Amino acid sequence: MLLSGPNLDLLGRRQPHIYGRQTLAEHVERAAVVAASFGLTVEHLQSASEHELVKAVHDARGHAACLVVNAGALTHYSWSLADALASFDGVAVELHLSNPVAREPWRHVSVLAPVVAGTVAGFGGLGYELAVEAAAKLAGFARSGEA
Numbered sequence: 001m002l003l004s005g006p007n008l009d010l011l012g013r014r015q016p017h018i019y020g021r022q023t024l025a026e027h028v029e030r031a032a033v034v035a036a037s038f039g040l041t042v043e044h045l046q047s048a049s050e051h052e053l054v055k056a057v058h059d060a061r062g063h064a065a066c067l068v069v070n071a072g073a074l075t076h077y078s079w080s081l082a083d084a085l086a087s088f089d090g091v092a093v094e095l096h097l098s099n100p101v102a103r104e105p106w107r108h109v110s111v112l113a114p115v116v117a118g119t120v121a122g123f124g125g126l127g128y129e130l131a132v133e134a135a136a137k138l139a140g141f142a143r144s145g146e147a
């Protein structure tokens with residue numbers, strides 16, 4: 001499952017010098033191609049609502065093997081999303097297009113980082129591929145033909 005937080009629906013038009021010109025749909029497609037190479041499918045939810053994202057994490061329990069989460073600004077203050085992720089029984093990976101620690105000080109803290117397996121940040125759209133690959137491999141999936 002791929003979760004996208006507030007303002008990510010504007011990707012492609014939103015501060016392209018920071019976030020690039022690709023749309024969220026294009027990033028999701030990129031993630032889906034990598035997931036498919038592991039025999040996995042991607043379910044995607046974008047929401048500006050903390051409530052909907054927390055509920056999606058709850059619904060992922062026992063249903064999704066992996067969660068890849070770009071929570072947008074919620075990354076930096078959503079304790080409820082952190083608590084939800086801490087209760088997830090699969091592999092969760094935090095994802096950012098930009099490198100938040102190289103930006104404004106308020107972006108330097110991620111309240112999600114302590115409860116995820118790892119963070120992929122600063123690689124632009126490539127991060128969607130890297131995060132899915134990391135999550136799938138950590139969850140024990142292999143690409144067909146790979147050990």
Ligand code: DQA
Pocket residue numbers: 006007008070071072073074075095096097098099100107
């Ligand atoms: C972001 C980084 C966050 O700090 C920011 O609030 C976003 C996007 C990223 O993908 O680089 O909305 O998560």
